[in-house]
Every structure is written in C-alpha cells, then in structure tokens.
Amino acid sequence: MDIRQQRIDAINELREKGINPFPYSFKKDMSCEQIQGKYDGVIQPEQMIEADKISFAGRTMTIRHHGKSAFLTIKDDTGRIQAYIRLDRVGAEKYEIFKKYVDLGDWIGIEGFPFKTKTGELTILIENFELLSKSIRPIPEKWHGLKDREVKYRQRYVDMISNDDVIKTFRTRFEAIRLVREFMHSRKFVEVETPILESIMGGANARPFITHLNVFDTDMYLRIAQELHLKRLVVGGMERVFELGRNFRNEGVSFKHNPEFTTIEIYQAYADYSDMMELTENLLAYLAQNIHHSNKIVYDGTEIDFTPPFRRVDMRDFIKENLGVDILEDSDEKIQQYLKGQNALPEILDKSHYIDALWDMVESKLIQPTFVMHHPVEISPLAKRHRKDPRVTERFELIVYGREIANAFSELNDAVDQYERFKKQADLKEKGDDEAQMMDKDFVRALEYGLPPTGGLGIGIDRVAMFLTNSPTIRDVIAFPIVKPIPFEDEEKDFEEEQGSNE
Numbered sequence: 001m002d003i004r005q006q007r008i009d010a011i012n013e014l015r016e017k018g019i020n021p022f023p024y025s026f027k028k029d030m031s032c033e034q035i036q037g038k039y040d041g042v043i044q045p046e047q048m049i050e051a052d053k054i055s056f057a058g059r060t061m062t063i064r065h066h067g068k069s070a071f072l073t074i075k076d077d078t079g080r081i082q083a084y085i086r087l088d089r090v091g092a093e094k095y096e097i098f099k100k101y102v103d104l105g106d107w108i109g110i111e112g113f114p115f116k117t118k119t120g121e122l123t124i125l126i127e128n129f130e131l132l133s134k135s136i137r138p139i140p141e142k143w144h145g146l147k148d149r150e151v152k153y154r155q156r157y158v159d160m161i162s163n164d165d166v167i168k169t170f171r172t173r174f175e176a177i178r179l180v181r182e183f184m185h186s187r188k189f190v191e192v193e194t195p196i197l198e199s200i201m202g203g204a205n206a207r208p209f210i211t212h213l214n215v216f217d218t219d220m221y222l223r224i225a226q227e228l229h230l231k232r233l234v235v236g237g238m239e240r241v242f243e244l245g246r247n248f249r250n251e252g253v254s255f256k257h258n259p260e261f262t263t264i265e266i267y268q269a270y271a272d273y274s275d276m277m278e279l280t281e282n283l284l285a286y287l288a289q290n291i292h293h294s295n296k297i298v299y300d301g302t303e304i305d306f307t308p309p310f311r312r313v314d315m316r317d318f319i320k321e322n323l324g325v326d327i328l329e330d331s332d333e334k335i336q337q338y339l340k341g342q343n344a345l346p347e348i349l350d351k352s353h354y355i356d357a358l359w360d361m362v363e364s365k366l367i368q369p370t371f372v373m374h375h376p377v378e379i380s381p382l383a384k385r386h387r388k389d390p391r392v393t394e395r396f397e398l399i400v401y402g403r404e405i406a407n408a409f410s411e412l413n414d415a416v417d418q419y420e421r422f423k424k425q426a427d428l429k430e431k432g433d434d435e436a437q438m439m440d441k442d443f444v445r446a447l448e449y450g451l452p453p454t455g456g457l458g459i460g461i462d463r464v465a466m467f468l469t470n471s472p473t474i475r476d477v478i479a480f481p482i483v484k485p486i487p488f489e490d491e492e493k494d495f496e497e498e499q500g501s502n503e
C-alpha cells in the first residue's frame with residue numbers, strides 16, 4: 001500500500017475515534033522567532049520555565065522516537081524549533097495518538113513550557129497537542145537535490161516546505177514592497193490604480209498579450225506599462241502619483257525576464273529626470289538600509305554599493321568608449337556595417353534597433369549602480385528632448401550588475417511632438433516590429449489639455465528583489481513564475497523519476 005493511501009486510511013481511523021483531522025482553528029500566541037528571541041539567551045541548559053505556557057503551531061518536519069518519548073522539529077513561517085513529547089506528560093491515550101498518527105508534513109498545535117536540553121537546544125516540552133491538518137502526501141526526502149528546477153517552480157509550495165530560505169526570500173521581497181510604499185507615502189505620493197485591460201497598448205516597446213472582450217466583441221491587451229494612464233491622472237490634476245502592480249509582456253523567459261512582472265511607476269509634476277535620479281537613489285538606499293542595515297549588499301559574491309550619489313555616464317560616450325561607434329554622428333550605413341561585422345545586426349534595419357543592439361553589447365560592463373543618460377530620440381518616444389541637445393532625450397536607465405533596474409525621463413508634454421513620435425512608432429509596427437508602440441490619439445488629446453512639467457520613473461521590483469535576496473534568477477523571487485504547461489500526469493511522472501534518480 002502506498003503512503004498516500006496509508007494516510008487516507010489514518011484520516012478515516014481518526015474520524016472513527018471521534019478526532020477531527022482537520023479542525024477549524026487553533027490559538028497560536030507566539031511564533032518560532034518570538035520564542036527564540038524571548039528565551040534563547042535566558043534559559044540555561046537543563047533549565048525549564050514552567051510559569052510560562054507557550055501555545056505554538058506549525059508543520060512537523062522531523063520526528064525521532066525514543067520509546068516513551070519523542071523529539072520533533074516544528075516549522076512555521078519564521079523558523080524551526082524543537083519540541084519534546086513524553087508519555088508521562090501527555091498521558092497514554094494522547095501519546096498513542098501522536099505515535100500512531102502524527103507524520104512528517106502534518107500541521108500540529110502544541111501547548112507546553114520552554115526549556116533547554118543538556119546540549120543547550122531551546123525546546124518546548126509538550127503538555128498537550130492537537131493535530132491541525134493531516135497531510136496525505138509525504139514531504140519529498142530529496143527535494144533539495146532536485147536537478148530539474150522546473151519542478152520547484154511548478155510546486156512552489158513544496159519548495160517552501162522543504163527549504164526555509166525560500167520563505168525568507170519571499171518575506172524579504174514583500175517587506176521591500178511594504179518599504180517602497182512607506183517611502184513613497186513619506187514623500188506625499190498618492191497610490192493609485194489604472195487599467196490592466198487596455199484597448200490600445202503603450203508606455204513601452206514590448207510585445208503584448210492579446211485577449212478578447214466578449215461584451216464588446218473586441219480584442220484587448222494586457223498592459224505592458226502603467227505609464228500613459230498615470231500621466232492622464234497628472235493631466236487631470238493629481239500632482240504626485242504612483243502605482244505598484246503587475247505588467248505583462250509576451251516575451252521570453254530568462255534569468256532576468258518573466259512575462260508577468262511587478263513594477264512601480266511614479267510621476268511627479270513640476271519635476272524632471274534629475275529629480276527622478278535623486279528619488280531613485282534614495283529609494284534604493286532606503287531599501288538596502290532597512291533590509292541589510294547598510295547601503296552595501298553582496299550579490300553573487302560582488303559588493304554592490306547603493307550609497308548616493310550613483311555614477312552617471314552618457315549613453316553616447318559609453319558606447320563610443322567601448323565600441324568606437326558614435327551613435328549620434330556615425331551614419332546608419334556605418335553602424336550597420338559595424339553590427340554586421342559583430343554578427344549583431346537586428347532583424348529590423350533602422351536607427352532605433354541599431355542603438356539597442358549596440359547597447360546590448362556594452363550593458364554588462366556596468367556593475368555598480370550607474371545612471372546611463374541621454375538616450376537618442378529614436379529609442380525614447382515618450383521622453384522630452386534634451387534642453388541643450390535635441391538629438392537626445394532627458395532620460396536615464398539605472399544599470400546594476402549589467403541589468404536595467406529603472407527607466408525614467410523628463411516626460412514629453414508637447415502634444416504635437418508626441419503625435420509625430422507615435423506616427424514613427426506606427427510606421428515601425430507596419431514594418432513588422434511587434435514591440436513598437438501604437439498610435440494613442442486619446443493620450444495625445446489628453447496632452448492637448450496640458451501636462452505640466454513632469455518627471456516619470458519606473459522601477460522593476462522583481463530585479464530589485466533579486467539583489468536584496470542574492471537570488472541568481474528572477475524566478476527565485478517570484479512565488480509562482482511562468483513555466484511551460486505540461487499535463488498533470490506527466491509532471492507527476494517527472495517528479496517520481498527525479499526522486500528515483502537521486503536514490
């Protein structure tokens with residue numbers, strides 16, 4: 001008989017005994033972290049504090065039976081703690097229930113007293129316990145050794161059960177999100193919501209997901225960015241707004257890309273890209289300080305310093321220094337020949353794609369936080385032209401460890417200029433560029449009512465979380481990342497074979 005059936009039979013036996021294997025609630029008054037914080041440095045080996053009664057609950061991770069007693073490890077979302085159960089403390093009937101029916105993976109609630117063993121390990125002496133949820137599937141013994149990480153992403157819940165660091169990663173991620181909101185509120189920004197379903201996609205150059213709205217019999221797009229609706233709010237009179245939410249881009253999956261991702265977009269009236277640099281620096285330093293208690297963190301063995309001010313480089317100068325190509329002065333033909341010689345010629349032959357290809361060749365050279373500034377107009381359809389050089393825009397991207405973390409500009413608020421740039425984007429789409437932006441006449445109309453001088457900023461929360469948790473891939477900081485769908489039966493078979501290969 002397999003383990004699942006044995007446990008189903010055990011559930012039925014418990015019910016026959018009048019014991020509910022799935023009770024409705026339990027009063028837990030302390031977490032593992034709180035218990036350790038209160039008692040670990042106070043209690044001495046072989047000392048017990050019977051005056052302090054503890055009520056604790058979690059998942060049973062290990063059980064070591066010793067005749068009329070047993071040690072067990074119980075895990076909650078803050079850590080693991082040892083517990084000790086003895087027949088003479090809980091009584092024969094209760095101890096028999098524990099010995100026969102409590103398995104690894106079960107959730108239990110316990111009441112007892114804190115003490116330390118001879119070896120000095122903080123432990124809870126169990127006076128009473130209650131089975132809170134009887135697990136049917138056993139915890140995989142070799143989960144840590146899985147070669148196929150896809151299984152971990154498909155069954156993240158088991159990954160979290162088996163690997164405490166996964167929960168720590170997500171707790172850090174969600175704490176970072178709370179801190180982002182705290183920082184923005186301290187600067188008097190209002191958190192808002194904008195549509196996820198859009199009839200015209202815009203705000204970035206990306207391939208969208210397309211769905212269908214039956215009630216109007218029309219195709220819709222999952223948003224690729226919050227930008228255009230947020231700027232409409234500024235047009236309407238809201239001077240400081242931000243939105244922290246999901247965007248969707250129908251593109252590849254890699255260590256730094258997931259088709260569904262989280263960003264914060266921020267818009268501030270009467271500000272420009274310089275103000276956005278200051279905000280970016282201080283927000284990231286705020287996160288590092290509150291999570292790591294230092295502006296310096298270690299990522300992939302490299303120290304990353306988020307102490308403001310960050311380094312600033314001009315995009316044109318950086319490409320020229322590293323590749324010998326001048327993206328403002330060299331002809332399209334000369335740049336094309338260079339890219340051809342590097343086997344990096346893009347599919348669509350135009351200036352914007354040439355610049356993107358050149359930048360892809362040098363981005364990895366930037367390790368410490370660096371603002372790359374003054375992108376050419378051709379690759380910045382929503383940014384304001386530079387006040388001194390109209391060939392480039394007042395835009396920056398923040399690069400850390402060769403990865404884009406943030407993108408910002410002095411927002412284009414000239415409706416006529418915006419219309420002409422949208423037309424150029426529409427021409428690219430006609431030529432087959434699926435990532436080019438659409439003509440959004442309503443947004444142009446909004447600009448015609450007047451957008452004040454505005455600074456805009458977008459920050460990729462997932463990539464920031466990678467640095468804060470020292471995670472090598474974006475899928476490690478997303479609880480349920482995109483994976484290739486396979487039939488449930490095939491997934492079960494793959495998992496069983498993977499477990500067998502580790503024998």
